[in-house]
Amino acid sequence: MRRLWIGLTYAVFLLLIVIPLFKIASGALQDGVGGLVEALTRPEAIHALMMTGIIVVIVTVINTVFGVMLSIYLVRAPWLHPRIKGLLNSIVDLPYAVSPVIGGLMIVLLVGPDTVIGAMLEGAGVKIVYALPGMVIATLFVTFPLMVREVMPVLQEIGSQQEEAATMLGSYSWYTFWKVTWPSIRWGVIYGVVLTVARTLGEFGAVLVVSGNIMNLTQTATTLVYQDVENFNVLAASGVALVLAAFSVGLLLLMEWAKKRREVH
Amino acid sequence: MHIEVKGLSKSFGDFQAVQDVSFGIQKGHLIGLLGPSGGGKTSILRMLAGLETPSSGDIIFHGQRVNDLPPQERGIGFVFQNYALFKHMTVFENVAFGLKVKKLPKDGIKERVQSLIELTGLKGFEHRYPAQLSGGQRQRVAFARALAPEPQLLLLDEPFAAIDAKIRSELRTWLKEMIERVGITSIFVTHDQEEAIEVADEIMIISKGRLEQKGTPWDIYKNPQTQFVAEFIGESTTVANISSLTGFEEAAAWSGTKGLIRPEYIEIGKPGEITLASAAMRGLVRHIHFRGSEWMVELEIGDIRLITYRSLEKEVLKPGDPVDILIHRAYLFNDSNSWIMENKLKVDPMPVII
Amino acid sequence: MNIRLRNSWWSFGFRSAILLYFFLLVILPIFGIYVQSFSLGWSAFGDSITDPLAWKAVLLTVRIAVITALINVVLGTIIGWVLVRYKFPGRRLLNSLVDLPFALPTAVGGLMILLLLGPNSWAGQTAAKFGLEIVFHEPAIVIAMLFVTFPFVIRGVQPLLEEMEASEEEAAYTMGASRSRTFFQVILPTMLPGIISGGMLAFSRALAEFGAVVLVAGNIPGRTLVASVYIFGQIESDETQAAAAVSVLLLTLSFLILWGINIVQGRRKRT
The missing domain is CATH 2.40.50.140 (Nucleic acid-binding proteins)
Structure with a gap:
């Protein structure tokens, strides 16, 4: 019985995860390393990877700062009524339930070129949809719950007594945050950052809708993979996908490490 | 520090945690706030500290109303129920925290921390983390940390609740001696009447948010003024x-x-x-x-x-x-x-x- | 006094900024899409969702999402159980691999399935010999959704099994319960909240999935076109109101599921 279950587990993992992963690698290296290099050094591939990199950096920074602050408010703030806190707390999860495509659509509907706000901004020379800002906003929307959901439980668990102790010793909020709160939530935040990076790296649906997928302009790594597949250029697609997959595996290792550190502290 | 409290009340939503409490405390006294759990003792302590804002009433230190003064500027030392030691800091860093906040020179900090560590009998444990200490040692660290910035009033919330029954009485005597030696006005909260009678110069009995009686332990035992006090103190x-x-x-x-x-x-x-x-x-x-x-x-x-x-x-x-x-x-x-x-x-x- | 006044202005500004960000980024867009879908009135909304292609896409999505969730419930429960209860070589590695579908871009996941089961692959050709078509047909959609939702049930079940004390099981044995009876009456009920919320999460994720599916489904209207791809198509052809209408349908369903998960988890916390 035991053997059967373990065997089944191995089989599922092999079929669903390990073999596909190898397939990507072998697909990318179908024409040898040269083919892979060629696929990756296409100008559109370099540009797409760079776009993804830029979005990852911007989104991670913004999501971390706002996510941590919002978590602190949702757990601690005495100026928010508990019922409002509860309401906001459940709203935090909503982006989980929203299909990325719909997330992208929301932004197009709100600030797209056909809307009042969009037209106004465009008049002022700021382009949001079909440009970087829209892609960043779409990704921020999708990644929003990740940081909050990592940090809030840690804050709840450590309680507010250490912070109050610091207050009684004369420390004001910033000093208290950096010296007392931050060391306790650090690993939770790092875990949240890793999750945010992974999700941003892989975000596809929302970005596809908002960006318009314009080559060498708003194309990201994932939307390039999509376009390559649509153009039946599976080899090139596999090359970019392999880079993304390698990053994901790296992030997964980082996640495991952060999880372990978080448990220790 | 001379403390006066007038008509202090606190409500959380519909719940009246503290109702119209007034009292005065003389400089240098050690006061025990005694009463059943959930009776409002901790709320009174937290309002004195400034961690909670009173719904109404005045808190007066040295003849000056401090209601609007933030906790950082009240000059109060607070020992929390579970000590709330900074768990990522060593004993030394914990005690030094309040001095670093004040931006004291390094030498001064070192000297003061060392003397407190010696006073509280923690010598040799300076570089340990809270997780490596026993309950009693943690309490000593919390005490030393609260005293470091030379507060004028020391507040202790259930200081012995988290300690083994065996060493509890030993620590009680130690704490009473320490407070007498430092000569600081102190208020501690407890639900254990034995503890209050043994440690406090004066006891205030709090029940359902009201101050039932204030007096020396002997006074309260001998002349209970309300039915609650009579039933609460001693067996009956x-x-x-x-x-x-x-x-x-x-x-x-x-x-x-x-x-x-x-x-x-x-x-x-x-x-x-x-x-x-x-x-x-x-x-x-x-x-x-x-x-x-x-x-x-x-x-x-x-x-x-x-x-x-x-x-x-x-x-x-x-x-x-x-x-x-x-x-x-x-x-x-x-x-x-x-x-x-x-x-x-x-x-x-x-x-x-x- | 001056410093404190400045401080309070700062913190007021800070609080407002954070809450405003929250409002603008999350609440406003969701609100906006509901408004937009009814912008041309109820009848336009009705027309949009009664378009045969639209409701066929939604039905197909729901049907496949249910199948995916059910498979996940069975496989996830077994794997979660194996990873917690059995010690065997490679257990830690497998345990880390569980999260891979979360870490991997969904488009990469779709491409992997395409490479593995596509018409040019060994598996695809073998299947074709038996008259089975996978890619660009429903099975591929199921596999794609299965891949992306793989971790949910496992991660839902694991903590419950870890928390469960051996004494509960032992108590059942001492009272003379058989192994299977113990499993169904003691262990399974413990795992149930995790299985249910994991299954619901998998279902809602499958409903929303786009990246992996769009690459392998073939997207034949009325046959393999799922809701999210349908919405994408409508956006591409500038039919934003129709896209919004179907989105609202899907969103409402997802929100209800999220609410259900909250109730399941809330009940678990209370007991």
Whole structure:
């Protein structure tokens, strides 16, 4: 019985995860390393990877700062009524339930070129949809719950007594945050950052809708993979996908490490 | 620091945690806030500290109203219930925190921390983390940390709650000595009356958000001013028909009056053993329990049950034995009043009348 | 006093900024899409969702999401159980691999399935010999959704099994319960909240999935076109109101599921 279950587990993992992963690698290296290099050094591939990199950096920074602050408010703030806190707390999860495509659509509907706000901004020379800002906003929307959901439980668990102790010793909020709160939530935040990076790296649906997928302009790594597949250029697609997959595996290792550190502290 | 509190109230939503509490505390005194859990003691302490804003009322330090002063500027040391030590900092860093906040020079910090660590007997533990300390050591660190910035008032929230019963009494004595040596005005919260009586110069009894009584432990024990205080302090049995007991017949004059009798108010002996026999009455031993240093005796007089203690040196009673019971005094109360009544027959013994 | 005044202005500004960000980024867009879908009135909304292609896409999505969730419930429960209860070589590695579908871009996941089962692959050709078509047909959609939702049930079940004390099981044995009885009456009820919320999460994720599916489904309207791809198509052809209408349908369904998960988890916390 035991053997059967373990065997089944191995089989599922092999079929669903390990073999596909190898397939990507072998697909990318179908024409040898040269083919892979060629696929990756296409100008559109370099540009797409760079776009993804830029979005990852911007989104991670913004999501971390706002996510941590919002978590602190949702757990601690005495100026928010508990019922409002509860309401906001459940709203935090909503982006989980929203299909990325719909997330992208929301932004197009709100600030797209056909809307009042969009037209106004465009008049002022700021382009949001079909440009970087829209892609960043779409990704921020999708990644929003990740940081909050990592940090809030840690804050709840450590309680507010250490912070109050610091207050009684004369420390004001910033000093208290950096010296007392931050060391306790650090690993939770790092875990949240890793999750945010992974999700941003892989975000596809929302970005596809908002960006318009314009080559060498708003194309990201994932939307390039999509376009390559649509153009039946599976080899090139596999090359970019392999880079993304390698990053994901790296992030997964980082996640495991952060999880372990978080448990220790 | 001289402290005065006037009409202090605090409500959380519909719940009245503290209701119209007023008191004054003299400089240098050690005060115990005593009462059942959830009675508002901690809320009072947190309002003094500035961690909670009063719904109404004034808090006055040195004649100056401090309601609007943030906790950072009140000059108060606070020892939290679970000590709230910074768990990522060593003992030294914990104690030094308040001094670093004040931006004191490094040498000064080092000197002050060292002297506090020596004072609290933590020498050799400076570089340990809180997780590597015992409960008692943690409490000492919390105490040293609170004292480091030289506060004028020390607040302690259930300082012994998280400590093993065995070393608790040792730490109590230690803390009392320490506070006396430092000479700082201190207030501590506890739900343990033994602890309050042993440690505090003065006790304030808090129940359901109200201040029931304030006074020295002896005062409160001897002259409880409310029914709650009488029942809360010490052991006692409440007797509904108190006027049926010998010596308390006069209580019948106030209808609805009940009596509260402490074990130590009762003297028992084998028939004939009690000298003031006329003030005593006959009862039965229902049960005896060995309590380590004495016997606890359950008595039965008609349908009234009482409890008292009996020395191990005296003859051992058996359940069912008849005994003479002399009740020295009782604490009487009704809806509007409460007072202590001595056994009338004992004060004015019958032989004189005959 | 001045410093404190400045401080309070700062913190007021800070609080407002954070809450405003929250409002603008999350609440406003969701609100906006509901408004937009009814912008041309109820009848336009009705027309949009009664378009045969639209409701066929939604039905197909729901049907496949249910199948995916059910497979996940069975496989996830077994794997979660194996990873917690059995010690065997490679257990830690497998345990880390569980999260891979979360870490991997969904488009990469879709491409992997395409490479593995596509018409040019060994598996695809073998299947074709038996008259089975996988890619660009429903099975591929199921596999794609299965891949992306793989971790949910496992991660839902694991903590419950870890928390469960051996004494509960032992108590059942001492009372003479058989192994299977113990499993169904003691262990399974413990795992149930995790299985249910994991299954619901998998279902809602499958409903929303786009990246992996769009690459392998073939997207034949009325046959393999799932809701999210349908919405994408409508956006591409500038039919934003129709896209919004179907989105609202899907969103409402997802929100209800999220609410259900909250109730399941809330009940678990209370007991």
